[in-house]
Each structure stands twice: as structure tokens, then as C-alpha cells.
Amino acid sequence: MSADSGREDVKGWVTRGIAGATLVFLVLPQFILLIESFTADNHLTFPPSRYGLRWYGYILTDPDWVGALVRSMVVASVVTPLTVLIGLAAAFALDRGPRRGRRAIYTLLIAPMILPHVVLGLGQFQIAFWTHMQDTLAAYTLAHLTIALPYAIIIIGASLQVFDRRVEEAAQSLGAVPWRAVVYVTLPALRPSLIATAIFAFITSFDEFIITYLLSTRQVTIPIQIFNSLSFQLEPSVAAISGLTLIVTAALSGILIARGQLPGAPQAMR
Amino acid sequence: MSTVQLENVSKSFGATIAAENVSFEVRPGELLTLLGPSGCGKTTLLRIVAGFLRPSSGLVRLAGKVVNTVPPHLRHVGLVFQSYALFPHMTVRDNVAFGLKMHGVSRAESERRVAEILDLVQLSERAGHVPSQLSGGQQQRVALARALVTQPTILLLDEPFSALDRQIGELLRAELKRIQRRLSISTILVTHAQDEALMLADRVVVMNQGRIEQIGAPEELYRWPRTRFVAEFLGRSNLVRIGDVASRIRIEGPLGTEPETATTELHGPQSALRIAMVRPEYVRLHCVGGATHDHWYAGRVEEAHYLGHTRLFRIRLDVGVSIEALTLSADGRDLVVDSVVFVEIPPEAFHVVGSSGAGELPRSDIAATDRLMV
Numbered sequence: 001m002s003a004d005s006g007r008e009d010v011k012g013w014v015t016r017g018i019a020g021a022t023l024v025f026l027v028l029p030q031f032i033l034l035i036e037s038f039t040a041d042n043h044l045t046f047p048p049s050r051y052g053l054r055w056y057g058y059i060l061t062d063p064d065w066v067g068a069l070v071r072s073m074v075v076a077s078v079v080t081p082l083t084v085l086i087g088l089a090a091a092f093a094l095d096r097g098p099r100r101g102r103r104a105i106y107t108l109l110i111a112p113m114i115l116p117h118v119v120l121g122l123g124q125f126q127i128a129f130w131t132h133m134q135d136t137l138a139a140y141t142l143a144h145l146t147i148a149l150p151y152a153i154i155i156i157g158a159s160l161q162v163f164d165r166r167v168e169e170a171a172q173s174l175g176a177v178p179w180r181a182v183v184y185v186t187l188p189a190l191r192p193s194l195i196a197t198a199i200f201a202f203i204t205s206f207d208e209f210i211i212t213y214l215l216s217t218r219q220v221t222i223p224i225q226i227f228n229s230l231s232f233q234l235e236p237s238v239a240a241i242s243g244l245t246l247i248v249t250a251a252l253s254g255i256l257i258a259r260g261q262l263p264g265a266p267q268a269m270r
Numbered sequence: 271m272s273t274v275q276l277e278n279v280s281k282s283f284g285a286t287i288a289a290e291n292v293s294f295e296v297r298p299g300e301l302l303t304l305l306g307p308s309g310c311g312k313t314t315l316l317r318i319v320a321g322f323l324r325p326s327s328g329l330v331r332l333a334g335k336v337v338n339t340v341p342p343h344l345r346h347v348g349l350v351f352q353s354y355a356l357f358p359h360m361t362v363r364d365n366v367a368f369g370l371k372m373h374g375v376s377r378a379e380s381e382r383r384v385a386e387i388l389d390l391v392q393l394s395e396r397a398g399h400v401p402s403q404l405s406g407g408q409q410q411r412v413a414l415a416r417a418l419v420t421q422p423t424i425l426l427l428d429e430p431f432s433a434l435d436r437q438i439g440e441l442l443r444a445e446l447k448r449i450q451r452r453l454s455i456s457t458i459l460v461t462h463a464q465d466e467a468l469m470l471a472d473r474v475v476v477m478n479q480g481r482i483e484q485i486g487a488p489e490e491l492y493r494w495p496r497t498r499f500v501a502e503f504l505g506r507s508n509l510v511r512i513g514d515v516a517s518r519i520r521i522e523g524p525l526g527t528e529p530e531t532a533t534t535e536l537h538g539p540q541s542a543l544r545i546a547m548v549r550p551e552y553v554r555l556h557c558v559g560g561a562t563h564d565h566w567y568a569g570r571v572e573e574a575h576y577l578g579h580t581r582l583f584r585i586r587l588d589v590g591v592s593i594e595a596l597t598l599s600a601d602g603r604d605l606v607v608d609s610v611v612f613v614e615i616p617p618e619a620f621h622v623v624g625s626s627g628a629g630e631l632p633r634s635d636i637a638a639t640d641r642l643m644v
Contacts, residue, residue: 173417175420
């Protein structure tokens with residue numbers, strides 16, 4: 001065996017080691033949680049002594065859990081299309097609008113990504129308090145929009161930057177009014193990034209804790225319900241809700257990857 | 271009536287002048303080439319014709335009508351870009367049908383015309399594919415079909431072969447010429463490649479720094495360039511200072527110290543000193559002889575290059591000028607670096623740069639003399 005193939009061997013093992021460690025640290029905790037969610041015990045223990053769908057049944061019937069779940073779904077469902085629409089408009093304006101002040105506006109729009117959420121949340125709490133918007137879906141929606149928009153602007157902006165404007169010009173020369181050229185040609189080209197933005201927006205909203213916590217008293221969303229539930233006791237309902245989220249997310253991304261619509265998936269490569 | 275006419279068109283971006291006082295027209299069925307180095311303003315002019323840029327001054331006419339303020343989608347021009355610019359999410363068929371759809375052509379009519387044009391570019395079998403499944407050459411043919419199917423007033427091609435491999439590009443050139451002649455569609459081709467311009471164009475507009483240097487048929491430009499820029503940009507050329515002593519044209523010395531503006535002033539019939547161009551293939555080489563003959567110069571081979579079907583020599587003449595000479599590669603095998611050589615440049619091989627071409631110097635057919643006499 002030559003020294004060269006020996007070095008290849010070492011390289012191979014290092015790669016495998018890193019991949020293995022990544023799997024263990026990223027996937028194993030979720031896998032354990034998933035197993036725990038199917039427990040029929042009264043407390044969170046691993047491994048469970050008995051299995052069943054008991055806690056899934058519980059979170060889908062208990063009014064507190066159902067309320068939080070519905071609230072989270074409603075907010076996320078409103079935040080998602082709004083993020084895509086506003087993000088698209090902002091990205092277009094930043095890409096094609098006047099150059100003056102472009103950098104300043106971009107920085108301002110991206111700022112929520114860098115600012116600590118506690119600081120953002122305190123400001124929003126103050127405003128919600130003055131305007132009596134605490135515990136309202138409107139307040140949650142606005143809060144989630146603030147932190148989801150930077151992702152939208154970055155993702156859509158990046159693909160607008162690599163988009164060949166000549167494709168749009170070709171459409172115009174073929175008789176398409178400028179807005180029709182955008183609808184028929186530019187938007188379809190941006191589709192992968194729009195889908196990615198929607199996924200990010202939904203997850204950001206569904207997952208948001210700090211600001212929503214500050215804005216709510218009784219009308220809680222899922223992350224706060226989980227937090228509250230953990231504060232009192234280690235009930236397997238937490239594992240069940242985590243399991244539910246995991247299964248839905250996995251199914252969703254599975255469909256997207258299979259259809260080649262998730263950016264980064266090999267089929268979506270241009 | 272010309273299909274496109276530019277009248278004193280200028281375009282500036284801030285302090286940069288991209289085009290200055292440009293006038294030309296495209297005759298019906300003609301293929302006009304805008305040729306020049308990058309940054310000479312040729313793409314700016316194309317975008318002005320397409321409607322994506324408005325001229326700072328001057329008039330643009332399409333089919334006789336002034337279109338300065340008409341937006342691109344109402345101009346009815348066909349555009350083909352270097353980057354193909356196909357709609358990536360549509361099949362070949364839908365790409366080609368797009369323009370017909372925008373113009374409200376009925377489905378049956380659209381299907382018929384798409385099939386017809388795909389047949390013309392020989393891509394009927396690929397109608398159901400998406401662009402990413404096609405080769406570069408195929409994609410550019412789709413782009414051509416897409417631009418032609420709406421029967422535009424003018425076809426605008428922006429460096430259409432530059433992104434392709436040389437061989438594919440050359441194949442596509444021939445195909446473009448065939449299609450353009452067959453449909454006799456007026457065409458403007460923008461390119462920086464002189465061989466492309468010479469091969470395809472009915473007339474060439476040579477541009478430099480936003481201005482037109484010369485307009486003419488390819489052969490006219492090659493043989494009788496009016497300016498030093500055209501002489502140097504189109505093909506290989508030797509530029510020398512000549513003196514006209516008792517109707518014997520003699521090379522006086524090298525060029526280079528004269529200011530650029532001198533070229534046009536030096537060509538007056540009374541001037542004893544002029545700048546002339548000699549194409550390397552018009553230079554004859556002799557191994558034996560003497561500088562006593564008229565039009566003969568003694569020299570020494572400085573460089574010898576084998577180029578396949580030709581050989582290129584750089585020869586240092588005793589009068590202090592370096593001359594390029596081109597021979598068929600079957601000849602000149604014995605000439606190596608430092609060989610002593612006698613160069614014959616017949617008077618008709620000189621073209622005084624700045625002159626209007628035909629008539630200034632004898633127009634005998636010099637092409638027949640490009641054989642080496644060793």
C-alpha cells in the first residue's frame with residue numbers, strides 16, 4: 001500500500017469521525033426526546049417503562065395546550081405570507097431602487113437580527129403596554145415580523161443579486177409589460193428563495209419565545225406553554241409537543257426535499 | 271426605408287460619454303455589425319435600440335417612426351444575449367411561445383409557429399426539455415428561435431457567441447448566417463471579435479471610445495481602413511512612415527513619435543510624408559537579392575512563428591522598421607531567426623491611412639502576391 005492511499009485512509013476516518021460526532025450531538029437528543037414522547041408513564045424517564053400515545057392525546061385535548069397550539073399556528077400562518085410579501089418588496093426596492101441611503105435602510109432592516117431579543121422585546125412590551133395590545137395576536141404578529149424580516153431580506157436579496165436581469169429584459173422585448181415580466185419570469189426564478197423564506201418565517205414565529213413572553217400574560221403560544229409547563233413539573237406533555245413539532249417539520253421538509261424545492265437540495269441546484 | 275435609423279445619437283452616464291454623435295442605419299434584410307473593443311459603446315447603442323436606455327440626445331427610428339420614448343415591450347425587437355437569458359423554469363416550447371402569448375396569438379397559431387421555428391433551428395426534438403438540460407449551443411439556438419418567432423422589426427444580437435466554445439461558436443455563426451439570409455431579417459450584431467464581424471456582416475460599423483471610426487463592407491474596411499485605429503483593430507497590420515519620392519514609394523522610418531491626431535492631417539496629396547498600412551500577407555520575402563531593386567528592403571528575421579496554415583515573421587529592416595510578414599506555411603521553412611532576408615513591398619500594397627480608400631493608391635489585386643518567392 002502506498003503512502004498516498006494511507007493518507008487518503010486517514011482523511012476518510014477524520015471525515016467519518018466529524019460526521020459521526022455531528023450526528024450524535026445534533027440528532028441523538030431529538031431522537032431520545034422522540035422516544036420519550038411515546039411514553040405512557042406519568043413522568044419523564046428514559047427509557048420509558050411503558051409506551052403509548054397517552055401524552056399526544058393529552059396535548060390535543062387539554063384546553064391550555066390546544067389553545068397555545070392554535071394560537072401559535074394562527075400567528076405563524078399570518079406572519080409567514082406577510083414576511084414573504086414585505087420581504088420581497090423590500091428586497092426589490094433595495095436591489096433596484098435609488099442607490100442613495102440604500103446601505104442605511106438595509107442596516108436598519110437587518111438590525112433585529114443582531115440586536116438582543118430581550119432589548120427588542122422590552123421596547124415592544126413598552127409600546128404594547130401603552131397601546132393596550134398585550135395578549136393580542138396583532139402584537140405577536142408584529143413582533144414576529146420584526147425578527148423574521150431580516151431573513152427574508154437576506155435570502156430574497158441574495159437570489160435577486162444573482163438573478164440575470166437580462167432574462168427579465170428578454171421577456172420585455174418579447175412584449176411583456178414590466179410587471180408581467182416580473183410575474184412570469186422573475187418570481188418563478190425566485191421561487192426557491194421564497195419557499196425558504198416562508199419556511200424560515202414560519203419556524204421563527206412558531207419558535208419565538210422572549211418577545212412573546214414579554215407581550216403575553218395569559219394568551220400564551222407554544223414555546224411559552226412549554227416553558228410554563230417545565231417550570232412546574234417534568235411532564236411528558238413537553239416531550240409529546242416536541243415530538244409533534246419534530247414529526248410535522250420532518251414531514252414538511254421531506255416533501256420539499258423530495259420535490260426539489262428546498263434551497264440547497266441537489267434537485268434545486270441551477 | 272431603413273428598419274433602424276440612428277441620428278446623431280449621444281449617451282452619457284454622468285461624466286462618462288458612452289456614445290457620441292452616432293449615426294447609422296440598418297437597411298432591410300441587412301446584417302450590420304457593431305464592432306469595437308469593450309467599452310467602446312456598442313452595447314450601449316444596442317440597448318438604446320432595444321429601449322432599455324434612452325439617448326441623451328439624437329433620434330432613434332424604428333421602421334420610420336421615432337421611438338425615443340417608446341418602452342421596450344412596445345418596440346417589437348428580438349433580443350439575444352451572450353448569457354442566453356432563457357426562462358429557466360419553462361420548457362423550450364414555452365420559452366419560444368412566450369412572445370406569442372404576450373402578443374395574444376391564438377393557441378393553434380402559436381403551436382404552428384413554434385413548431386416551424388424550432389424546426390428552423392433544428393431543435394424540434396428538444397421542445398419538451400428545460401434549458402438546463404441543453405448544451406450552450408442549443409440554448410443559444412432556443413434564444414434565437416424565441417427572438418425570431420414574433421417576427422420582430424429587427425433582431426438584436428449582443429455578443430451571442432462569446433460564451434460558447436470556439437468550435438460550437440463557429441458552427442452557430444454559420445447557422446445564424448443561414449437563418450438570417452433565409453428570413454432576410456434586419457439584424458444588428460454587437461461583437462468585439464473581428465473574425466465574427468468579417469464573416470457575418472454585410473456592413474461593419476467600427477467603434478472606438480463612443481464614436482464611429484468607419485462604416486463599410488468587411489473587405490472595404492480591411493483593405494482601405496480610413497483611420498489608424500481601424501487598420502490596427504481589424505487584422506494584422508504594419509504601419510509605417512512613407513515618403514513619395516518621384517512616384518517611388520519608400521518606407522522612411524518607423525511610426526510612433528507622431529501624435530495620434532497627425533494621421534488625418536498627413537494624408538493630403540501634397541504631403542511628402544504619410545502614414546501607410548501594409549498587410550503582412552502582402553509582404554513578399556526573398557532569400558537572395560539586393561536592396562538596389564525598387565521596393566526592396568534588406569532586413570534580418572527577428573521572430574519566426576509557425577501558425578499551422580501560415581507562418582508569421584517579424585523582420586527588422588535596415589531602414590529601422592520592424593515589419594510583420596505572413597506566408598503560407600509550405601513556404602519559408604528556411605527562414606529562421608537571424609536569417610538575412612530581402613523584403614519586397616510593391617507600391618500597391620501600401621494604403622495611406624486616412625485616405626478614403628479606393629483610388630488613392632492603385633487597386634491591383636494584391637492578394638495574388640501573397641506567395642513567398644524563396
